[in-house]
Amino acid sequence: MSDTTQHTIEYYKSELVKKDEIIKKLSEEVDKDQLKELKIQYQELSNINYNLKTENERLKIENEKLLEDLRKKEYKVEENEEKREVTDDRNTHQNSLLSQESKQEKVETTETVAVTPVSETPEPVIPEGIKKGNLQKQSQLLKTFDRRYFVLTKDTLYYYKSSNDPLNEKTIDISSDCNVKIVEGTTFDLEAKSRTYTLIADSIEERDSWIKELKECNVNVIPSGKEKSASNKKTEETTKLEIFKSENENDINIQQKPVFPEGVKTGNLHKQSQLLKTFNQRYFVLTKDKLYYYRSSNDPSTQKSIDLSSNCKIKIGDNAKFDLETKSRTYKLIADSEEERDSWIKEFKKCNIIIVSPEKEKSMSVKKVEESTELEAPKSENENEIDIQQSVGNTSDKAADAVEAPV
Structure with a gap:
């Protein structure tokens, strides 16, 4: 190999090495810039995420406070309504008693009512009902479902916060014009005079058991849309079968040919x-x-x-x-x-x-x-018998001619 060729080869090798070094430097510089940008973006995102978390926690705390306030207000409203109903009933009862009794008895009753000590009031007890159990009840304002303990009697449905808390008693009057409506799944509505209570049982069997007991308390049971459609289908099928039967009977009657009766x-x-x-x-x-x-x-x-x-x-x-x-x-x-x-x-x-x-x-x-x-016959005895015979003969001939005349 000549010196010139070897010299050229070495020259190109050195040039290639230079190029590789230049490429490395360029790549390192580019990577550094990109890494810087990515780090900046990541920092910004982390800051935004932290701010969102803190804001979310703050909103949760505020929502929980609002929920507690609303529950307290709802509970107070229901208590006031029940107290109002109780006071109205008492007032009406007292008015009726006062109208029947004399003025002296009125005074005595008011004095005895005023004298009765508060300490003698009996402790509240959960009544013995036809059916007892837990149901989920939807609140009137928040529309959330809370578990409550229910007791059913003949004319009232009682419910409490738990089976061990008879103090927080609330009632639903089912004595007149109440309806039970099956909604979907284990959910059913109890439509009373004051409002509609949406309830959820733990199972379909439990729901049906409650509805059965409510029905025995003279509460109207309204079937759901599916049950109505099923009943309508049944009635339609029965009517179709009846029409089909009547048509077949008519066809049979039509197909039966008339026959001569058996005669004498x-x-x-x-x-x-x-x-x-x-x-x-x-x-x-x-x-x-x-x-x-x-x-x-x-x-x-x-x-x-x-x-x-x-x-x-x-x-x-x-x-x-x-x-x-x-x-x-x-x-x-x-x-x-x-x-x-x-x-x-x-x-x-x-x-x-x-x-x-x-x-x-x-x-x-x-x-x-x-x-x-x-x-x-002649009134006088001197009439002639011959004239009678002639008249009889003439009339008989006329009768014979009338009979023998062609019709």
């Missing part, structure tokens, strides 16, 4: 129409108390009926004719032959229908005429 006698007869007075062939079915008729023996859907249960008559006419007289109308009928007509009349007679023949009608009319002539 069946067959075709010609019946006179009520308006046009024309005779049309119809298919008849005779039962014990009804006569059904149809357009044909293949069409039971065109059913009509004649009631034979009371005071029906059959008048026998010429050839194969006969009339069926009912309360509402007279049906004129014609059989295919006299034998067929007599067969129908025989069966009608078995159904306790009166049969009137032309001979009977004639004899009936003759009898009526004779009776009338006998009643209208």
